[in-house]
Structure formats: structure tokens, C-alpha cells
Amino acid sequence: MSEPDILIVGGGLAGLFCALKLAPLPVTVLAAAPVDESSSSLWAQGGVAAAVSEGDSPELHAADTLAAGAGIVDEAVALSVAREARERVEDLLGFGAPFDRDARGRLTPSQEAAHSARRIVRVKGDGAGAAIMHALIATVRKTTSIVLRENFVAEDLIVQSGRVVGVFARGADGASKAFYARATVLATGGVGALYALTTNPPQANGAALAMGARAGARIADAEFVQFHPTAIDIGRDPAPLATEALRGEGAVLVNRAGERFMIALHKDAELAPRDIVARGVFAELEAGRGAFLDATKAVGAAFAEKFPNVAASCLSAGIDPSRQPIPVAPAEHYHMGGLWTDDRGRTSLPGLWAAGEAASTGLHGANRLASNSLLEAVVFGDRIAKDIAALSCRGSAPVLVASAAPAPSGDDADEAKQVRKIMTRHVGVLRDETGLRTALVALKTLHDKALEKNNLDLRNRTEAALLIAASAYLRRESRGGHFRRDFPDSDPAQARRSSITLDEALRLAQGLSETMSGNR
Known part of the structure; x- marks a missing residue:
């Protein structure tokens, strides 16, 4: 060695x-x-x-x-x-x-x-x-x-x-x-x-x-989890990003009727903190009104020169951002x-x-x-x-013993898609107890499957997702990037950082699974 x-x-x-x-x-x-x-x-x-x-x-x-x-x-x-x-x-x-x-x-x-x-x-x-x-x-x-x-x-x-x-x-x-x-x-x-x-x-x-x-x-x-409010909604995975700097330059968020919906939600409108803007965009989409970033007046003909990457993404989908509003949606952006x-x-x-x-x-x-x-x-x-x-600069190297390498992992594409669907639907921009409980139970089932198949990739995905969902379930308030429909206000008593272990997340998911099974 x-x-x-x-x-x-x-x-x-x-x-x-x-x-x-x-x-x-x-x-x-x-x-x-x-x-x-x-x-x-x-x-x-x-x-x-x-x-x-x-x-x-x-x-x-x-x-x-x-x-x-x-x-x-x-x-x-x-x-x-x-x-x-x-x-x-x-x-x-x-x-x-x-x-x-x-x-x-x-x-x-x-x-x-x-x-x-x-x-x-x-x-x-x-x-x-x-x-x-x-x-x-x-x-x-x-x-x-x-x-x-x-x-x-x-x-x-x-x-x-x-x-x-x-x-x-x-x-x-x-x-x-x-x-x-x-x-x-x-x-x-x-x-x-x-x-x-x-x-x-x-x-x-x-x-x-x-x-x-x-x-x-x-x-x-x-x-x-931070959801960027202005991912370019053109069906690409990963979604290209319409940088926040566009809003810094004066671009505005509008719905299909051309109404600036952020003005009513925050004193800083489009320049409000990201979580607030993401929820504003999400609400317009959920209501069927659509959400668009309009830079036609603020940037206009200079768009391609000032924001070449955004311009290229838009043009690839047939959208000219110098003359047309850009369709946007909140997308997971940062943890x-x-x-x-x-x-x-x-x-x-x-x-x-x-x-x-x-x-x-x-x-x-x-x-x-x-x-x-x-x-x-x-x-x-x-x-x-x-x-x-x-x-x-000090101390000797640790004495190591050769460790056995893990066995090859099988294909987990279908299960990985299931994790993505669960997280987006239940642990996304808006959360509540029912959805988080559903997510934890479903993720625990997929985690058990990963253990049975000895699939490390799926195990990593499900364990990471369980840690996020369990922490969201336990924080019974709304704060920053974490918003609970059932607890929409911030609680001063919970103004502290959270901590969780994998054992705690697994025990929570197992307990909820047993409770739901017993209620059937």
C-alpha cells in the first residue's frame, strides 16, 4: 500500500x-x-x-x-x-x-x-x-x-x-x-x-x-434547500439558468397577462430574497398564470452581449430574450x-x-x-x-489496513427517477406534514431496495434524500428556503441550526412506515 x-x-x-x-x-x-x-x-x-x-x-x-x-x-x-x-x-x-x-x-x-x-x-x-x-x-x-x-x-x-x-x-x-x-x-x-x-x-x-x-x-x-426562481423552463435537464444579475439590471417577473406579481409580495419585488421570489414564481405556475422574466426593456438589444450564456440557452429553444419574455420556473439550485x-x-x-x-x-x-x-x-x-x-508537518502517517472494495452496483436509473419525483413533489418549494410523511415512507422503501441489491449509488441517493426530508419534517415552521404550508410562520424558538444523523432519519422513516401500515 x-x-x-x-x-x-x-x-x-x-x-x-x-x-x-x-x-x-x-x-x-x-x-x-x-x-x-x-x-x-x-x-x-x-x-x-x-x-x-x-x-x-x-x-x-x-x-x-x-x-x-x-x-x-x-x-x-x-x-x-x-x-x-x-x-x-x-x-x-x-x-x-x-x-x-x-x-x-x-x-x-x-x-x-x-x-x-x-x-x-x-x-x-x-x-x-x-x-x-x-x-x-x-x-x-x-x-x-x-x-x-x-x-x-x-x-x-x-x-x-x-x-x-x-x-x-x-x-x-x-x-x-x-x-x-x-x-x-x-x-x-x-x-x-x-x-x-x-x-x-x-x-x-x-x-x-x-x-x-x-x-x-x-x-x-x-x-x-434553495430553489432558484428563474431556471429557464424549456424542458432541458439540467435546466439552464437565467442569472439573478438580469434582475439586478432591471429585468422584471410577469405572468402571462403581463402583470408584475412580485410587487405585491415584497418591498424589493424582483430583488427580494430568493426563497420569496421562488415561491412567488411557483404560485403563478400553480395557478396556471405562467411566469416569465422580461428583460426586453431593461436589457433589450444588448442582451446577447451582456448575457451571452443566457442568450444562447434561450435561442436554442427558439426564444429571443431581447424581444421576448423568458419562461421560468423554480429549480433546485443550492443546498x-x-x-x-x-x-x-x-x-x-x-x-x-x-x-x-x-x-x-x-x-x-x-x-x-x-x-x-x-x-x-x-x-x-x-x-x-x-x-x-x-x-x-507533524505526526506520522496512520497505519492502514487494506479494505475490501464494494461489489459492483447494478443499474438504478428507474429508482433514481423515483427519488427525483418524490423529492420534487413532496420536499420542494412548498412542503407540509402529509407530503413529507409520504416522502419519508417512499424513500425508506427505496432505501431497503438499495440494501437488498447492494447498490451503493441508490443507497447514497436515498440516504441523502432521507436526511433532507427528515430534517424538513422535524422543523415545524417556515424559515428561508424551508417553507411549510401547515406552519407558514417563523417560530423564534426554532431560530437555530439543525443537526441530524442517518440513524435518526432512518428511525423516523421506519416509525412513520409502521404507523401508516397500521392505519391501513
Whole structure:
């Protein structure tokens, strides 16, 4: 067995940035797919939130984060992240990120919803994610201390003597391989592929939640799922995104009759927090009135130049956004929950760190502020790198014993579709006790099937979904991205972060299954 090294699971912004910040320490990065094709970071449109303009400040940025997070943001984390933002933007510039600048070379940030200042450092309107990732990928490929292993899907953690010492990952040939490490970082993204309508790539299936929870890690804030209000509703999976920056530029939301419905719902109308806008759009669709993002007046003929990615998605469906409103619908976009971490990115399991959307750091609370996700990825990518580098300078490598690899998993396409249908129908934009109970029972049945078939992929999907649904069932109030029809108000007594284990979620689902069976 080779000497343990540093293992990063995930080829998005958090994973690659962490790997670069660890150089020249040897790092292996596992990516579920080619890194230049399919990470959520690559598709991010808005940019990096950072107080870089005159008159703005980290304190104002933190205050906006607290307001959007609906009462459960960790204030110390929000302030420290905001204060590190400028330095991390400078890091990205150093890695080649081509952020927009004016004629004098100054960064030219844009406005997004719920920000009190123009602080979204972006690239050509809606191209930040792709531009940042292409710059980082090029740098990673030139960095000799980083070994990039693409098309390896992590399925389970390797735990020995209570410590995480690596992962089992399945290659393109279907065989599972053990990757051992002194330090393991999970940066595998979010949970979008658990929902039928999402803006996330297929690899974002909640595997980090399941793997970590199965090993005993603490899961935090799992009920808080953010639905982007303006996914472009043209029947594509994943759904392309109409960036929030469009609304920052003055685009408005209208129904089929041309009425601006957000004016009656919030003082900030289209620039209200995402959860409120998503519910507003959902209500119009549910009532049969349709929902459209109209940028014909605010952007008009300049649309293709200012927002080329959105324009391309619309034109591919026969919609000219410079002259026509864009049909939109809420789609799963970001998970505020994840593996609980401290302010250094350490999970509750020794040897395991988490970064990016796989983690729950306390920054986002119940509702992520626009463009704080890319910021969190680089801030915690940097913190984890520093923490691991400090630890690698002392202590001996753990003594490892070879672990048996899991058996090949069978095809689970039909069951995966069932998970997506259950989550969208019952654990989506609007929730209630009846629907959540139905979801938990159905997911437990699918989980039992995964165990019978020894199918790790389906097991990961169902366990991640169970953690989200159980947390949503237990929070009997509405807050941020979690809205209960049966408890539509926020309860001050519940203004705290949540925590759940996999055993707790399974026991809840089993109890509900037995109760429903007994009532038949």
C-alpha cells in the first residue's frame, strides 16, 4: 500500500482551489466526470461576492448575509468570510480569472438580489463560473504536485479506528478502487440531481451527505434547500439558468397577462430574497398564470452581449430574450445544508474535511445570499489547505489496513427517477406534514431496495434524500428556503441550526412506515 497522501474528492471550484493552495504538497483530486465539462462551479453565472467597491465593506456584506439567512447564520463565520473575500479574489486573479474591469483596471462589480451594494465580481455578465474554472483547470494541469483522476465516482468512505483514511471510488470500468489518504476533503457538490428540476449537473446527487452520515458525521441544516426562481423552463435537464444579475439590471417577473406579481409580495419585488421570489414564481405556475422574466426593456438589444450564456440557452429553444419574455420556473439550485464543519473546514470525523456545497459552515443559514457560494468555496478551500498543511508537518502517517472494495452496483436509473419525483413533489418549494410523511415512507422503501441489491449509488441517493426530508419534517415552521404550508410562520424558538444523523432519519422513516401500515 502506498504512503498516504492528501485526497480531494470533487473537481469543482472548492476542490481545485484547495489543491492549488496546498501546492507543493502532493495531492490527488478525484473528479466524477471531466473537470472542464460538468461541475456546478463551471455553470455558475453570477460571480464572487466581495466588498471591493468604495463605500462598501465586509461588515455591510456580513449584515446582508445575516439578513438573507433568516436568523440562523453564524455571525462570526459570516464576518470572517466577508473579510477574507478581497484576498481570495486576488488569489483568483493570480490564477488567471478574467474578472470584469473598467478602463482604469478597477474591478466593476454588479448588483444582485438582497445585496445592499454592487459587490458581485463577475465575468462578462454571466460567465464567472466558466471563466474562473477554466483558469483554475489550466493551472491545475500545469501543477506537478496535483494528480487529477477523472471519471472516478466516490461511493463510500474508508474508516479505520474511527478515522477517515480515504474513499472507495468507482471508475469508468465499473470497478471500485480504494484511495487511501492521511487527509480527505469532500468537495463533491450539492443535491440537485435528487430533484426532477434542477440547475445542477447529474453528479450533484448528495453522495457526500450520505457517505459522511453513514460513517457517523454530523449533518447540519439539511432541510434548507434553495430553489432558484428563474431556471429557464424549456424542458432541458439540467435546466439552464437565467442569472439573478438580469434582475439586478432591471429585468422584471410577469405572468402571462403581463402583470408584475412580485410587487405585491415584497418591498424589493424582483430583488427580494430568493426563497420569496421562488415561491412567488411557483404560485403563478400553480395557478396556471405562467411566469416569465422580461428583460426586453431593461436589457433589450444588448442582451446577447451582456448575457451571452443566457442568450444562447434561450435561442436554442427558439426564444429571443431581447424581444421576448423568458419562461421560468423554480429549480433546485443550492443546498445550504451539508456536512457540519468548523471554521477550518473540519467535519466531526477525524481525517475528514468538507468544502463547497457539500459542507454546512454556518455561512448561509436558511437561505444563501446570491454569489456567496463561490466565495465560500474559495475561502474554505484556502482554510482547509492551511489546516492540512499545518497538520502534515507533524505526526506520522496512520497505519492502514487494506479494505475490501464494494461489489459492483447494478443499474438504478428507474429508482433514481423515483427519488427525483418524490423529492420534487413532496420536499420542494412548498412542503407540509402529509407530503413529507409520504416522502419519508417512499424513500425508506427505496432505501431497503438499495440494501437488498447492494447498490451503493441508490443507497447514497436515498440516504441523502432521507436526511433532507427528515430534517424538513422535524422543523415545524417556515424559515428561508424551508417553507411549510401547515406552519407558514417563523417560530423564534426554532431560530437555530439543525443537526441530524442517518440513524435518526432512518428511525423516523421506519416509525412513520409502521404507523401508516397500521392505519391501513
